[in-house]
Amino acid sequence: MTDTRQPILKVRNLTTSFRTDRGVVTAVDDVSFDVYPGETLGIVGESGCGKTVTSKSIMRLLPAHLTIIDDNSVIEFDGLNLAHAREAEMRRVRGDKIAMIFQEPMTSLNPVFKVGWQLDEALRYHTKLNRRERRDRAIEMLRLVEIPNPEQRVNEYPHQLSGGMRQRVMIAIALCCEPDILIADEPTTALDVTIQAQLLDLMNGLKEKLNTSIILITHDLGVVAQVCDRVQVMYAGRVIETAPIRDLFHNPIHPYTKALLSSIPKAGGKHRGDRLPAIPGIVPSLWELPDGCRFQDRCTKKHDRCVHDEPDLVTAPAGRRNRCHIPDDERIALPVNNASPAPTGSPS
Numbered sequence: 001m002t003d004t005r006q007p008i009l010k011v012r013n014l015t016t017s018f019r020t021d022r023g024v025v026t027a028v029d030d031v032s033f034d035v036y037p038g039e040t041l042g043i044v045g046e047s048g049c050g051k052t053v054t055s056k057s058i059m060r061l062l063p064a065h066l067t068i069i070d071d072n073s074v075i076e077f078d079g080l081n082l083a084h085a086r087e088a089e090m091r092r093v094r095g096d097k098i099a100m101i102f103q104e105p106m107t108s109l110n111p112v113f114k115v116g117w118q119l120d121e122a123l124r125y126h127t128k129l130n131r132r133e134r135r136d137r138a139i140e141m142l143r144l145v146e147i148p149n150p151e152q153r154v155n156e157y158p159h160q161l162s163g164g165m166r167q168r169v170m171i172a173i174a175l176c177c178e179p180d181i182l183i184a185d186e187p188t189t190a191l192d193v194t195i196q197a198q199l200l201d202l203m204n205g206l207k208e209k210l211n212t213s214i215i216l217i218t219h220d221l222g223v224v225a226q227v228c229d230r231v232q233v234m235y236a237g238r239v240i241e242t243a244p245i246r247d248l249f250h251n252p253i254h255p256y257t258k259a260l261l262s263s264i265p266k267a268g269g270k271h272r273g274d275r276l277p278a279i280p281g282i283v284p285s286l287w288e289l290p291d292g293c294r295f296q297d298r299c300t301k302k303h304d305r306c307v308h309d310e311p312d313l314v315t316a317p318a319g320r321r322n323r324c325h326i327p328d329d330e331r332i333a334l335p336v337n338n339a340s341p342a343p344t345g346s347p348s
Helices: 051-059 087-093 115-126 131-144 163-175 193-210 221-227 245-250 255-262 304-308
Strands: 009-020 023-035 040-044 067-069 074-077 098-101 181-185 213-218 230-235 238-244 314-316 320-322
Touching: 009 051, 023 051, 023 238, 040 051, 040 221, 051 098, 051 181, 051 213, 098 163, 115 131, 115 163, 131 163, 163 193, 181 193, 193 213, 193 221, 213 221, 221 245, 230 245, 230 255, 238 245, 238 255
Parallel strands: 040 213, 040 230, 098 181, 181 213
Antiparallel strands: 009 023, 009 067, 009 074, 230 238, 238 320, 314 320
């Protein structure tokens, strides 16, 4: 049964470029996707594929004097096109309706202000709570993200907290105004496995409590498998495959997705000392992209058409999209015209 809900966020034809000493270079090229209420969408790919630039384009956090967002780009949220909204309109959205958890909390938290002050900052701007109510709310949020002794921690500085606790503070700041969408950019990077698992469980629990939609940006497919409902795979600035989480892991279509999944260590699947499969070659430079498929130099199924013609993003049954001339299942695929299909079934 197809989910007929309306998306809370629509991204269409998002193209983001940067002015550099060598000229203009495009980091995100014609990216389109939808986010639905209460779901977690994973965006995965190697470093430099455009994941973080996509998220910062949505939040408009890229330096304006260096960034060019194409005139045809649409980021539709609550009737507003964020791609070309005025800065005053973006300030009302950021932190209130759409919030973001950044990759490294030690550089995101201000080292000279106490944790409570940094929580209070968002509440001062976006709510009408008085000073005492804001403090109570800050303590409540620290308790919600399972920080022990929140009455004490609210008066501490970031350097007095562990890495896992600092990341929980970042989650508390992002959620204090109960946003509709939470963007998490590599939220578990540099944390040990136990803390990673705790944070992922925490994010899942908060999503259920607050019905917040999550865009999870990561290169870790294990994290994706644990928390996401749908997955979007990116390569060299382009979306190359989108699928519900179970379909992607059980039946990947694009050769790049297959190669990523084959490189995941499997318990009992290898003898000690054996090398894991690796994708040969490197991601092409954004300055020297090939004429045809951007994955062609690393693909084991490359043929003449791949060299000269870049494949279109096409849709297939069960809410899937794929950018490849040779889909393994040989289905009849139709152009999607930059529209994302609704996810099938209910989010897990």
